[in-house]
Amino acid sequence: MAPPATPLLDRVRTPADLRNYSGEQLKQLAEELRAETIDAVSQTGGHLGASLGVVELTVAVHAVFDTPRDRLIWDVGHQAYPHKILTGRRDRIRTLRQEGGLSGFTRRAESEYDPFGAAHSSTSISAGLGMAMARDLKGDDRQVIAIIGDGSMSAGMAYEAMNNAGAAKARLIVILNDNDMSIAPPVGAMSAYLSKVVSSRPFLSVREMMAKLARRFPRPLERTARRAEEFARGLLTGGTLFEELGFYYVGPIDGHDLDHLLPVLRNLRDAEDALPILLHVVTQKGKGYAPAEASADKYHGVQKFNVITGEQAKAPPGPPSYTKVFSNALIAEAEADERIVSINAAMPAGTGLDAFAKKFPKRCFDVGIAEQHAVTCAAGMATEGLKPFVAIYSTFLQRAYDQVVHDVALQSLPVRFAMDRAGLVGADGATHAGSFDIAYLGCLPNMVLMAAADEVELMHMVATAAQIDDRPSAFRYPRGEGLGLTLPARGTPLEIGRGRVLREGTAIAILSYGTRLAECQKAADELAAQGLSCTVADARFAKPLDTGLVERLAKNHEVLITIEEGSVGGFGGLVAHHLLWKGLLDGQTKFRPMVLPDSFIDHAAPKVQYDQAGLNARHIVATARAALGMAEAKAQPARA
Ligand SMILES: Cc1ncc(C[n+]2csc(CCOP(=O)(O)OP(=O)(O)O)c2C)c(N)n1
Ligand SMILES: CC(=O)[C@@H](O)[C@H](O)COP(=O)(O)O
Ligand SMILES: [Mg+2]
Secondary structure (H helix, E strand, C coil), X not given: CCCCCCHHHHCCCCHHHHCCCCHHHHHHHHHHHHHHHHHHHHHHCECHHHHHHCHHHHXXXXXXXXXXXXXXXXXXXXXXXXXXXXXXXXXXXXXXXXXXXXXXXXXXXXXXXXXXXXXXXXXXXXXXXXXXXXXXXXXXXXXXXXXXXCHHHHCHHHHHHHHHHHHHCCCEEEEEEECCCCCCCCCCHHHHHHHHHHHCCCCCCHHHHHHHCHHHCCCCCCHHHHHHHHHHHHHCHHHHHHHHCCCEEEEEEECCCHHHHHHHHHHHHHCCCCCEEEEEEECCCCCCCHHHHHCCCCCCCECXXXXXXXXXXXXXXXXXXXXXHHHHHHHHHHHHCCCEEEEECCCCCCCCHHHHHHHCXXXXXXXXXXXXXXXXXXXXXXHCCCEEEEEEEHHHHHHHHHHHHHHHHCCCCCCEEEEECCECCCCCXXXXXXXXXXXHHHCCCCCEEEXXXXXXXXXXXXXXXXXXXXXXXXXXXXXXXXXCCCCCCCCCCXXXXXXXXXXXXXXXEEEEECCCHHHHHHHHHHHHHCCCCEEEEECCEEECCCHHHHHHHHHHCCEEEEEECCCCCCHHHXXXXXXXXXXXXXXXXXXXXXXCCCCCCCCCCHHHHHHHHCCCHHHHHHHHHHHCCCCCCCCCCCCC
């Protein structure tokens, strides 16, 4: 299909170009921008629904404010595609989330129009407040605008920031983009409160808004305007919560109506008082694209799709994903043990717990975007004899680290962490990679740490975690499909701290932790073809470490390689620590820990990312050969 005609958009190189457009032209520009966003994402896949919901808001903010001098911060950044198109990145918008292309989120390195990078939610008000404070110290007069979604308003950080902003009386504009959606329907009392605010009164008319904003006019006030403002203020009980926090609340207003957005934003821009302002705009996720509006998730995240039908590209049928296997395994355990409960933080579908919730609605808790709370809440459940499984992406568990340390590990509470998206995740890139959990959990006393090598192992680890009652445990598994192995009806608990040997050899030992095991087997085949005999083992546990296995491998082989989908300081570090203290690295054994590099790996297909990381079979082969002082990878005489 031919790309949409976009005459007004074609003239926008930077936001300065649209600032001369009339109100009517801006409306047409918004339509063109929406069409361009749909067309681009149809070719790349990505976070479409959130972007469609903020098209008018994006146009209005760039029309009214002097970006990039004024700082515009998008929370999460998954809704910033229209912003990217307007801010000099249109020529690359069809490279979104592809190798070498634009990031799917905001990113400082990508553009001066992205003053703060994101992808994890609920950071925008804190970052904006920091910028506002810096501005005030420096004596600048730039504006700071943070745009945050209703779903992201459930995280503690947002409240910590508002608490501070209200007291600091810093001039900061927070735009609450309320589309009554998170990835799934939003949960919690705050969400209910916002719905009440929105449903309890119609949108403010332009006249009412002007009255409401009268106090902010730079000109001296007229008495009538002040009276009208006081009247409007009295009506706006919905603003109370924000007002109690020290914000000047304006809204709710229709976030798709430029006739409303533009004058309100101009007034907020020109307001003279030093205080934070909260503008509550109501939008529709997926707005303006019928298939998105009609779908349950509003096209939050889509594959490539047909623009006319909305039909998304289907992956060829393959084995079930690790997430699905985890979900089924947990359901099987929960059927046998009614103390098992599950917790997720606004990711019921992503973690596979939507299926668990269907089966056990009372035993599944979606706490909203609130990872810290999720962990400590699970700790509380554990004190009362429940068996909580916190299903969470590795990257999002980072936010709850002190809760893991202080509330769980220190009290040795049996909270189970099902860490999905372990390792490199593809198109979401570095912000979503699960790179650090082995390192940040491996150093904690009391922890049992496991990594699944395949989907059957994952089932065993779910069963193992269900049985560990005296301390916390965690198991990690990657994004994407399993290997297609035949699955048992239920996992079998593993012996704690015991690995397994899959292949016995003599020259090189490869000890894998996680799903690189398949690459290790390929590497071992290749090395065997070159006459180098390999042992391949699956550690299963990073903690407690199978010290017997590790010592045996170090003693009986010339080279010991460990490999993991994690950073330095993880499994390889634990192995090295043990071997060093045993004196087993004082002599002949050559130890090579293979980990993710000390850099953030950008979005690309996972296979490419692992190539860049140097963790595929050929890198294992090269590492083994280099350790043996063999440079070229060609057939060698047998070394058994
Ligand atoms: C700390 C954190 N937890 C979870 C996520 C996953 N996530 C990304 S967007 C999103 C929903 C955000 O909802 P909202 O802020 O309302 O934005 P919308 O998509 O509705 O525009 C979630 C849960 C995340 N990015 N960061
Ligand atoms: C923006 C965000 O954080 C999520 O939407 C994330 O992109 C989901 O990733 P998965 O596709 O791996 O569930
Ligand atoms: Mg939302």
